[in-house]
Amino acid sequence: MSILRLEGIRLVLGEKPILNNLSMEFWEGHVHAIVGPNGAGKSTLASTLMGLKGYRDFEGDILLDDESIKTLSIDERARKGISLGWQEPARFEGISVRDFLRASSGNKPLKELNEVLAQVGLDPEEYLNRSVDKTLSGGERKRIELASLLVMQPRVVLLDEPDSGIDIEALERIFDALRILKSRGSTIILITHSLAVLKQAEHAFLMCHGEIVDKGVVDKISGYFENKCIPCAHKNIPGSEV
Amino acid sequence: MKDKREIAQELYNTLQLTDNALQDSQTAHLYVNHNMVVGSHLLPGLTADVEETENGISMLFRVQAGRRIARPVHLCFGMLPAKGLQEIRLRVEIEEEAHVDVLAHCTFPNAVDIIHRMEADIVIAENAQYSYTERHVHCPSGGIQVVPHARVHIKEGARFRTDFELIKGRVGSIEIDYESTCEARSVLEMNARINGTGSDLIKIRETGHLIGDSARGVLTSRIALRDQARAEVYNKLTASAPFAVGHVDCKEIVQDQGVAIAVPIVEVSHPKAHVTHEAAIGSVDDRQLETLMSRGLSEDEAVELIIKGLLK
Numbered sequence: 282m283s284i285l286r287l288e289g290i291r292l293v294l295g296e297k298p299i300l301n302n303l304s305m306e307f308w309e310g311h312v313h314a315i316v317g318p319n320g321a322g323k324s325t326l327a328s329t330l331m332g333l334k335g336y337r338d339f340e341g342d343i344l345l346d347d348e349s350i351k352t353l354s355i356d357e358r359a360r361k362g363i364s365l366g367w368q369e370p371a372r373f374e375g376i377s378v379r380d381f382l383r384a385s386s387g388n389k390p391l392k393e394l395n396e397v398l399a400q401v402g403l404d405p406e407e408y409l410n411r412s413v414d415k416t417l418s419g420g421e422r423k424r425i426e427l428a429s430l431l432v433m434q435p436r437v438v439l440l441d442e443p444d445s446g447i448d449i450e451a452l453e454r455i456f457d458a459l460r461i462l463k464s465r466g467s468t469i470i471l472i473t474h475s476l477a478v479l480k481q482a483e484h485a486f487l488m489c490h491g492e493i494v495d496k497g498v499v500d501k502i503s504g505y506f507e508n509k510c511i512p513c514a515h516k517n518i519p520g521s522e523v
Numbered sequence: 524m525k526d527k528r529e530i531a532q533e534l535y536n537t538l539q540l541t542d543n544a545l546q547d548s549q550t551a552h553l554y555v556n557h558n559m560v561v562g563s564h565l566l567p568g569l570t571a572d573v574e575e576t577e578n579g580i581s582m583l584f585r586v587q588a589g590r591r592i593a594r595p596v597h598l599c600f601g602m603l604p605a606k607g608l609q610e611i612r613l614r615v616e617i618e619e620e621a622h623v624d625v626l627a628h629c630t631f632p633n634a635v636d637i638i639h640r641m642e643a644d645i646v647i648a649e650n651a652q653y654s655y656t657e658r659h660v661h662c663p664s665g666g667i668q669v670v671p672h673a674r675v676h677i678k679e680g681a682r683f684r685t686d687f688e689l690i691k692g693r694v695g696s697i698e699i700d701y702e703s704t705c706e707a708r709s710v711l712e713m714n715a716r717i718n719g720t721g722s723d724l725i726k727i728r729e730t731g732h733l734i735g736d737s738a739r740g741v742l743t744s745r746i747a748l749r750d751q752a753r754a755e756v757y758n759k760l761t762a763s764a765p766f767a768v769g770h771v772d773c774k775e776i777v778q779d780q781g782v783a784i785a786v787p788i789v790e791v792s793h794p795k796a797h798v799t800h801e802a803a804i805g806s807v808d809d810r811q812l813e814t815l816m817s818r819g820l821s822e823d824e825a826v827e828l829i830i831k832g833l834l835k
Contacts, residue, residue: 333813355816356825365817371810374745374774375832384828385818412832426814433818 284309284468285330285363285437289341292329292491299325300339301491307437307468312459314471314482314499316506318513322491323472324368327441330470331365332358345437362436368445368472370426373413378425381413385429397431400461402454419446427458438462441472456481479503530554531562534601537632537660539690544597552597555580557609566592569623579610579640588618588648595656596623601630602637605666613643617651617681624654631659634666634695643673647709650680657685661692665723668696675703677711679735684712688834694723694752701728707735707764716745716834719752719781730759733767733796740769747830748781759788762796771800776807776830 285307292300299322307313315323328336330343332355342349350358373381382394395405401424411417413425423446430438443459444452459481462469471478479485485502487495487510495505525533531554535545544550545562553571554562558579565571568590572583579600586592602609617623631637647653661667677683687699694717705711711731719725725748731740742758760769775783787800807829815825 331813331817334809354822355813356819356821359817359819363817364819367810367814371808371814373811373829373832375835376828380828380832384815384820384824387819429818 282309283307284346286344286347287330287341288344290326290329290343291340292325292336292338294325294335299491300329303341303491303493305486305493305496307470308484309468310463310466311484312463312469312471312482314473314479314485314502315488316473316479316485316502317488318474318510321488323474323488324441325491326488327365327439327470327472330439331355331363359435364430364433364435364438366423366426366430366438366440366443368442369419370422371413372415372417372422376413377410378413379409381425382429382432386432389432393432397428398425400431401425401428401458402451403428420448420451423447424451424454427455431458431461434462434465435467437468437470439470439472442474442478443471444473444475444478452477476503476507479506527559527561530556530603531599533603534561534599534628534630537601537630538599538628538658539660547594550594550597551592552599554599555601555611557602557604557607568592568621569596576610576612578608579612581612583614583616585616586618586621586623586651589620590618591622592624595626597626597628599628599630600639600641601628602639603633605633605635606637608638609640611639611641611643613641613645615643615645615653617645617647617653619648620650621648622652625656627655627657629657629659629669631661631667632692634662635664637667639667639669641671641673643671645673645675645683647675647677647681647683649678651678652682654684655686657687659687659689659692661689661695663692665693665695665721668698669694670698672700673702675701675711677703677705677709679706680708681706682710685714687715687717689717693721694719694725696724698726699728702730702732703740704732704734705738705740708737709735709739711738711740712743713741714743717747717754718830718834719746719748719754721750721752723748723752725752725754725756727754727756727758729757731761731769733760733762733769733798734764735767736764737766737768738762738764739767741772742770743772744774744785745833746773746775746783747778747833748775748783749778751780753782755784755786757786757788758800759790760798760800761790761792762798763792765793765795767793767796767798769798771798771802773802774833775804776833777804778806778826
């Protein structure tokens with residue numbers, strides 16, 4: 282059953298069409314991947330789904346549970362159950378991990394904050410009182426961001442390049458967290474150009490030049506992506522010929 | 524007519540403390556209301572010679588050589604009346620190898636038209652340590668001019684740290700002017716965190732002179748401005764000795780019609796000294812804001828949390 286549907290999304294930034302007539306459907310409780318080379322428009326699509334600044338003026342519609350969320354602000358979309366994990370998570374001077382998780386959770390008790398930190402492989406005693414700032418590595422911030430999504434339990438989780446800037450051990454933790462989110466009923470949308478991340482999904486869209494060029498089971502898409510997209514030498518400029 | 528003990532307790536009650544410092548025999552304190560000492564408890568190695576003047580006090584505060592005062596000393600300079608002038612003249616002498624932390628509470632909870640001035644001369648002797656945390660409680664409508672000026676001499680191997688925070692109420696007008704001179708291997712750290720709203724006016728002028736070999740200094744200011752509040756921050760660090768190292772760091776968040784000016788000045792006159800600076804003024808960072816909003820916080824709640832973090 283579909284939870285999120287895109288209908289003819291067309292987004293132009295400057296004079297360039299970045300997303301070109303995208304229509305997609307995401308099934309509730311499934312792990313989806315949107316895969317494609319750099320510049321294909323994947324992160325732009327995530328920003329558009331979340332309603333970030335600069336990505337709100339587009340043609341087409343986004344439907345959550347068959348209702349348009351096109352005009353909703355970021356926090357309104359979040360309260361309806363959509364959230365985003367960024368490729369490069371924000372740094373917050375003076376905001377502790379505890380405060381960040383608490384804000385993400387709607388003030389859930391400390392026990393639950395500890396649990397989600399442990400689920401992403403971080404020791405609560407060591408991390409709860411640290412600031413989410415430059416004293417944490419990119420991988421640590423990535424895991425804390427994922428912990429914030431675990432404690433929030435959104436219905437739809439967008440994860441932009443979840444393997445970016447992290448080591449293999451941390452990546453396994455992130456995959457564990459994905460399984461937890463799925464087991465709790467979240468729909469997960471992975472934005473990636475990594476085969477390892479793609480293989481966590483059940484269903485994938487292949488994106489190029491701001492368009493969906495194929496979709497289907499992961500084996501089919503990953504084979505095409507590995508054999509055709511990765512070696513492909515063309516420059517990924519939206520609007521140019523594929 | 525209230526007695527001194529009642530006035531001291533009334534001042535204490537405005538400070539939002541839970542440590543019961545007034546009753547703790549192991550915690551030294553000195554409470555001043557306008558120009559009257561209303562409570563005092565000192566510990567061995569710590570002296571405070573106070574003279575009550577027409578509009579305040581004059582005090583020689585001294586920690587004897589080698590003494591380490593275990594718990595922070597509570598100084599409270601306050602005024603319970605709504606109007607008036609308070610002038611604090613302070614001479615601080617931290618003798619060799621001594622160590623003390625001071626929590627200075629400046630409380631003006633009913634201020635309508637109050638001027639609070641402090642003129643301080645501070646000498647921190649060789650290998651001594653002195654930290655001075657100034658916490659202000661103001662009235663919700665401001666109604667106060669705060670003018671703390673200090674000259675600080677940090678001798679060889681000594682350390683000085685100062686923090687300024689407004690924990691309640693509006694700034695009103697504040698004009699901080701600290702100038703510190705740092706001898707060899709000494710350490711200077713000055714931090715100011717202030718939230719300006721309404722028509723508040725914030726002026727910070729902090730200067731550190733790293734004149735000794737391997738002296739170190741950091742000047743940090745964090746300001747948030749809303750409404751028509753205005754801030755001017757002039758932080759200056761000079762380095763004239765080998766291996767002197769310093770950093771000036773100013774960050775200001777401006778919203779509404781707030782105006783911020785930040786002028787970090789770095790002056791290096793020795794080839795082996797190194798001083799850096801950074802200043803950032805702007806609105807709330809989009810990425811931070813959007814991250815918190817994507818977790819369900821409204822824009823106002825997200826901004827509040829970001830500013831709270833900046834000023835923490």
